[in-house]
Amino acid sequence: MRQNVIFDNDVLRALTEVLSELKGNKVFFLTDDNTQKLVLPYFNTLLEECQASVITIAPGDVNKNLSTVEQVCLALQKGGATRNSVVVNLGGGVVTDLGGFAAATFKRGIRFVNVPTTLLSAVDAAVGGKTGVNFGGLKNEIGVFCEAVAVLISTRFFSTLPLEEIKSGFAEMLKHGLLKGTETYQKLLSFDFTSVDNDAFLNLLTESVNVKRVIVEQDPTEKGLRRALNLGHTAGHAFESMAMERNKPVPHGYAVAWGLVVELVLSNLLKGFPSENLYGLAQFVYSHFGAFYITCDDYDSLLNLIHHDKKSVSGECNFSLLKNIGEVEVDCRVDDDTVKAAFDVYRDLMHI
Numbered sequence: 001m002r003q004n005v006i007f008d009n010d011v012l013r014a015l016t017e018v019l020s021e022l023k024g025n026k027v028f029f030l031t032d033d034n035t036q037k038l039v040l041p042y043f044n045t046l047l048e049e050c051q052a053s054v055i056t057i058a059p060g061d062v063n064k065n066l067s068t069v070e071q072v073c074l075a076l077q078k079g080g081a082t083r084n085s086v087v088v089n090l091g092g093g094v095v096t097d098l099g100g101f102a103a104a105t106f107k108r109g110i111r112f113v114n115v116p117t118t119l120l121s122a123v124d125a126a127v128g129g130k131t132g133v134n135f136g137g138l139k140n141e142i143g144v145f146c147e148a149v150a151v152l153i154s155t156r157f158f159s160t161l162p163l164e165e166i167k168s169g170f171a172e173m174l175k176h177g178l179l180k181g182t183e184t185y186q187k188l189l190s191f192d193f194t195s196v197d198n199d200a201f202l203n204l205l206t207e208s209v210n211v212k213r214v215i216v217e218q219d220p221t222e223k224g225l226r227r228a229l230n231l232g233h234t235a236g237h238a239f240e241s242m243a244m245e246r247n248k249p250v251p252h253g254y255a256v257a258w259g260l261v262v263e264l265v266l267s268n269l270l271k272g273f274p275s276e277n278l279y280g281l282a283q284f285v286y287s288h289f290g291a292f293y294i295t296c297d298d299y300d301s302l303l304n305l306i307h308h309d310k311k312s313v314s315g316e317c318n319f320s321l322l323k324n325i326g327e328v329e330v331d332c333r334v335d336d337d338t339v340k341a342a343f344d345v346y347r348d349l350m351h352i
């Protein structure tokens with residue numbers, strides 16, 4: 001099914017239209033403390049017009065859990081939500097993942113609209129129907145595939161974000177560019193973080209989200225092709241977890257950017273990915289994201305984390321790799337020594 005993704009910086013008008021088409025008997029806006037303060041006031045006239053209720057949760061990944069889902073469901077119940085109601089998830093990935101899950105399961109499913117307010121959620125989390133929460137110490141352990149009835153993508157709320165957040169989302173755009181082809185990818189490499197024009201950025205974002213959309217349409221429940229979207233994430237998640245263990249967490253997208261370097265090294269070693277493109281990416285990542293510091297003493301721990309990734313098959317290292325920009329191969333099994341060799345090259349490229 002083609003998900004209804006709307007790209008429009010006039011979000012108020014676009015959301016008004018979506019809600020009037022959906023004709024829900026009650027509308028609930030789900031925000032976190034940040035989006036309630038910074039973004040919700042923009043929708044004041046609409047809130048009044050549709051007499052919407054607002055549910056607000058505490059921000060951050062630590063609150064992406066079942067007890068927050070319970071809090072949301074109780075608020076829906078108290079607010080008289082029925083199967084014909086609509087939830088508008090206004091926020092970053094935590095709000096869209098958790099709000100989507102609450103809506104998808106409350107009364108066996110009510111409709112929800114995602115209005116992502118961060119680049120990371122616009123380019124990834126809000127689109128494609130993955131909803132869920134963390135559980136038992138594992139990320140996104142409980143959830144369902146359920147698509148929002150509409151996703152409203154805009155760049156107008158990004159001005160409230162720190163540059164680090166923009167860069168974090170941009171790493172997912174790099175991934176989409178690498179999956180799509182040279183033209184899209186090159187535009188990203190010349191992106192200027194110091195002067196972002198909202199409308200020009202919306203065009204780039206549209207191209208990027210459409211890469212994910214085309215893949216998800218072909219494989220909505222991740223049986224095969226959708227694993228292409230894991231590019232950069234197998235090594236990236238290992239870096240992210242290691243950073244947590246060191247009590248120095250890193251933004252998700254930064255870990256993905258470093259993971260992309262490792263996985264393009266593997267692509268170069270195993271699939272003939274061109275060296276000049278590897279060097280180009282490594283240079284871009286080093287200058288905008290810096291490096292994640294590792295020594296050879298960290299290799300076994302990193303491999304252990306990769307083996308235990310929930311997407312790995314029977315404990316082997318399993319990667320999505322590129323033969324070239326725009327040519328992906330999923331389910332590539334790689335032995336531990338080759339991964340270690342890739343970490344060596346990563347350290348060279350990252351000047352460690």
Ligand code: GLY
Binds near residue numbers: 124229
């Ligand atoms: N974040 C990757 C996916 O949605 O499949």
